Amino acid sequence: MNKKWIVLVTIIFVSVFIAACGSESSSSEGNGEEAESQGSESESENNDSASAELPEGDIQTMIPVAEGGGTDTTHRGLADIVEEYLDRNVVVNNVTGSGGSVGFSEAANYEGDGSHLFSYTSEIFTLPIYQENTGFKPEDFKPLLNISHDPAAIVVSADSEYETLDDFIQAAEENPGQISIGNSGFGNIWHLSATAFEKEAGIEFKQVPYDGAAETVQATLGGHIDSFVASPPEVASQVEAGELRILATMAEERSEHFPDVPTLSENDIEISIGTWRGLGVPSDTPNEIVTKLEEAYSQAINSEEFEQFMDEQGMNIRFMNNEDFTEFVENERPRFEQLAQEAEAQEE
Amino acid sequence: MKIYFNNSTMIGILLVTASVIYIYAAMQLPGGANSLGPSFLPILVGCLLIICSVIFLINEQIENKKQASSGENESSPTIDKKHFLLVIYLIIYLLVLRHFGFLLTSIPLLFFINRLYGMKGMIKPLLVAVFLPIIIYFLFQSLLGVPLNLI
Amino acid sequence: MELLNGFVTVFTSGGIVFVILGALLGIILGALPGLTSTMALAILAPLTFGFDTLLALCMLMGVYIAGIAGGAVPAIALNMPGTPASAATAIDGYRLFKEGNQSNTLKMSFLVSGLGVIFSGIILVTLAPLIAQFGLLFSAPEYFALGMLGVTIIISISGKYMIRGIIAALIGFAIAFIGTDPTSGIPRFTFGMYELNGGISYIPALIGLFGLSEVFHFTENTIKSRDISQQQNKQMNNWKRFIPTFFRSSTIGTFIGSIPGAGADIASWTSYDVAQKFAKKGDKYGRGEMKGVIASESANNANVGGALIPMMTFGIPGDGQTAMLIAFLLIHGLDPGPLIFENQSTLVWAMFASVFLASLLVIIYGLSLSTLIIKIVNQPLMFIYPAVIMFCLVGAFAINNNIFDVYVMFCFGVLGFLMKKTEFPIPPLMLALILAPMIEKNLMRGLLIENGNFLMFFARPLFLTIMGIGIVMLIITLVLRKKTPQEV
Numbered sequence: 001m002n003k004k005w006i007v008l009v010t011i012i013f014v015s016v017f018i019a020a021c022g023s024e025s026s027s028s029e030g031n032g033e034e035a036e037s038q039g040s041e042s043e044s045e046n047n048d049s050a051s052a053e054l055p056e057g058d059i060q061t062m063i064p065v066a067e068g069g070g071t072d073t074t075h076r077g078l079a080d081i082v083e084e085y086l087d088r089n090v091v092v093n094n095v096t097g098s099g100g101s102v103g104f105s106e107a108a109n110y111e112g113d114g115s116h117l118f119s120y121t122s123e124i125f126t127l128p129i130y131q132e133n134t135g136f137k138p139e140d141f142k143p144l145l146n147i148s149h150d151p152a153a154i155v156v157s158a159d160s161e162y163e164t165l166d167d168f169i170q171a172a173e174e175n176p177g178q179i180s181i182g183n184s185g186f187g188n189i190w191h192l193s194a195t196a197f198e199k200e201a202g203i204e205f206k207q208v209p210y211d212g213a214a215e216t217v218q219a220t221l222g223g224h225i226d227s228f229v230a231s232p233p234e235v236a237s238q239v240e241a242g243e244l245r246i247l248a249t250m251a252e253e254r255s256e257h258f259p260d261v262p263t264l265s266e267n268d269i270e271i272s273i274g275t276w277r278g279l280g281v282p283s284d285t286p287n288e289i290v291t292k293l294e295e296a297y298s299q300a301i302n303s304e305e306f307e308q309f310m311d312e313q314g315m316n317i318r319f320m321n322n323e324d325f326t327e328f329v330e331n332e333r334p335r336f337e338q339l340a341q342e343a344e345a346q347e348e
Numbered sequence: 349m350k351i352y353f354n355n356s357t358m359i360g361i362l363l364v365t366a367s368v369i370y371i372y373a374a375m376q377l378p379g380g381a382n383s384l385g386p387s388f389l390p391i392l393v394g395c396l397l398i399i400c401s402v403i404f405l406i407n408e409q410i411e412n413k414k415q416a417s418s419g420e421n422e423s424s425p426t427i428d429k430k431h432f433l434l435v436i437y438l439i440i441y442l443l444v445l446r447h448f449g450f451l452l453t454s455i456p457l458l459f460f461i462n463r464l465y466g467m468k469g470m471i472k473p474l475l476v477a478v479f480l481p482i483i484i485y486f487l488f489q490s491l492l493g494v495p496l497n498l499i
Numbered sequence: 500m501e502l503l504n505g506f507v508t509v510f511t512s513g514g515i516v517f518v519i520l521g522a523l524l525g526i527i528l529g530a531l532p533g534l535t536s537t538m539a540l541a542i543l544a545p546l547t548f549g550f551d552t553l554l555a556l557c558m559l560m561g562v563y564i565a566g567i568a569g570g571a572v573p574a575i576a577l578n579m580p581g582t583p584a585s586a587a588t589a590i591d592g593y594r595l596f597k598e599g600n601q602s603n604t605l606k607m608s609f610l611v612s613g614l615g616v617i618f619s620g621i622i623l624v625t626l627a628p629l630i631a632q633f634g635l636l637f638s639a640p641e642y643f644a645l646g647m648l649g650v651t652i653i654i655s656i657s658g659k660y661m662i663r664g665i666i667a668a669l670i671g672f673a674i675a676f677i678g679t680d681p682t683s684g685i686p687r688f689t690f691g692m693y694e695l696n697g698g699i700s701y702i703p704a705l706i707g708l709f710g711l712s713e714v715f716h717f718t719e720n721t722i723k724s725r726d727i728s729q730q731q732n733k734q735m736n737n738w739k740r741f742i743p744t745f746f747r748s749s750t751i752g753t754f755i756g757s758i759p760g761a762g763a764d765i766a767s768w769t770s771y772d773v774a775q776k777f778a779k780k781g782d783k784y785g786r787g788e789m790k791g792v793i794a795s796e797s798a799n800n801a802n803v804g805g806a807l808i809p810m811m812t813f814g815i816p817g818d819g820q821t822a823m824l825i826a827f828l829l830i831h832g833l834d835p836g837p838l839i840f841e842n843q844s845t846l847v848w849a850m851f852a853s854v855f856l857a858s859l860l861v862i863i864y865g866l867s868l869s870t871l872i873i874k875i876v877n878q879p880l881m882f883i884y885p886a887v888i889m890f891c892l893v894g895a896f897a898i899n900n901n902i903f904d905v906y907v908m909f910c911f912g913v914l915g916f917l918m919k920k921t922e923f924p925i926p927p928l929m930l931a932l933i934l935a936p937m938i939e940k941n942l943m944r945g946l947l948i949e950n951g952n953f954l955m956f957f958a959r960p961l962f963l964t965i966m967g968i969g970i971v972m973l974i975i976t977l978v979l980r981k982k983t984p985q986e987v
Binding site: 066067069072073077093094095096097098099101102105130131132133134135180185186187206207208209210211214215217218219221222224225236237238240243309312313314343344 | 537538541634635636637638639678679681682683684686689691692693694695696697700759809813814815816819822823826829830831834835899900901903904940944947948950
């Protein structure tokens, strides 16, 4: 047994030794974490006071959800285009798990030198409410700019008895808690939208959680639920084919793609809610860097190329610069936190 | 009556204890008192686990009695020193992985693992230990876009 | 006729070159541990953004189909299934491979993979609209019943110790309940670790249970290469006996694939179980039976044709791969859904044609590559095991780029090793991990819809049918178990 202990101690010693020797060379690769763990304070101070230059190397964009969804597609499309304006390689990484908290917790450790961006969405405010311990605080991040916005929409099957929003609300008033409304998962933005709708219109639904919009579409087409909440792009093809019907959107203005669909505010229900997809940076990022990134990303988002890309996806661009987006987020935060608390309270 | 105390008995007792703790933890969940809250299925599974563990224990006792009467000896599973070492190597690896990155930790790990599997000398295990992580790093990081540098 | 035009389009436009390329890349990526067909699509799809839509589509169909078939390679050769769907393949496949039927097992797996896709492709082009309606009939109670049907499989895959199998499955269920409760949003058994809020992810658990647990074999022959008995297995001489298994499994695969949400994993396990029920005298399921490989592989590949049905007819993705394909089609300005057959019929039929071409290529590649694969795997174990350990670590990370998954993989590796030592079967635990979320979510969802009245489930004919099948299967298993004397 003695011999084994010697081996063990040797491993620890050797690995620490190799690491100590090697981390100098690796920190030049721009791997912030290694530099951090080595405790080289002088280096990080230099970074803080550095001029508005982006660090050498690739720009990393972290997406806390899996490949294939709307958020992922938007960021991947944008990354391809912004490379030209940033003069840097932009790499998109999906760090997924626990509804996004794994990714955001990872992002909470990023260094604020402009080399690491991440998807900035309302989950940053709602996840800490649902989950006991998230590994990040909303204060760890600050918003950079907004890319797109999709409003919530109330959707029914095309052969549904609810022709208009009024029919629907009336039915819900007559049978409180009996009309089923599907959403894409507990605590999901569409769950919160339905909760906001209930509250504002003074009605009560039977909320049924599914996994993602595809499942709610399927359950509605099969006649298993009465209605569901999703974004217009998620149901566009079925609506065009005449299988689903959008009763109303929860937006300020009517959608370009569906000009015939009314908004809730036209029916005197003042809600504007939906999913916004922005970019964020660590909160200790210096302002010069933020300005620099904002410049490049604004150009990319407003480019014809990106417009065409988003149009093909049926998604809406809603550009907000750093100032506007920061203000927007400040207004959205208390609202989302309150809705999340209400959604959770309903269950208990 | 003689009670046979061996590995299987230990496992059975361990299982019963674990399921009791599991059920207790499930009962602490909010909304657990109501009919079908978040704790319904966990409690159900925990109870089934207790029942099955008890059946298992009884079965093993009967088997042992049979074997004892026929004079057979149950060979209990052995765990080698090497198994412990491999687990310890991996635990150390996982503990330091985050601090020193993929390449710097994988090379020493592989070196010791190579020795463990019986590669002789110093040069051969070292060569494998250096080149394998580099090849994997290149393959996954550069060609497939898996961000191993984020580890 | 339209299909014939599709073939003409693929050949005249040069799309065939892209199918060939896509299938090659797909098979290689699929065979790498930790990379799934979905991830192969995610990695390769951006490359095709600049291509002509038709050519890009041809390439991606190649990647999709070959990626799934490639997933069987690590399952068979290293006992390291890269997806839940190929875990059933590993049960018999790895045994056969170890016993020396290396070439035959791999070739057979590729052959039935390709044929399975072709079979489901034929159903896709002939019966798509009919089957699509069938898939829509499934609501929460039916998915719940499907999950319960899966539970009956546990008993048949438990091997000789039924009670140990059930205990393993219950442990699997207990572990699966870790994470946020899908209906109430309340975190369960997370011990304050946020990484556990989303629950244990399957693939790292699978890599640990099957792959890492395997490297704990410090046998004396780690220096030698595997002990290969060159004797040909008698099973191979009579290929006719595989035909019924193949058709049965492909049919199951296609139908389950067409139900959105019940993916290739459910298809392959169900098919494996049904195959066991039809076992003839002398079949050695669980101990190296070629029919087991055929059942699992033809079903999880036939799932492709099935999954394309709801995707093309309703725009509903049934699994990760079809979700990727839909996103990709949208980028190219195509809207999968009922209208696509009218608006884009040339492309649709070219796409279906490339499904058939890709599956032929899977067979060709498979037959020619298996010698190479065997050469690599037959290196002395002291080279192979360190490489397997590295692949387990990297593969577990690559799924979500989440370091926590590597820790999960390690814990399951140790659990798997201890289970092997104490003779608890691993497949029931794995199956329980896969089935538990499906059972729980749909039970709760169904109760919500039916206002908490479980008895209302029994008013649904489809629910009763599936439960009935489950009970019949359970009885058959128990009867068969009584009849056949147990081997020790």
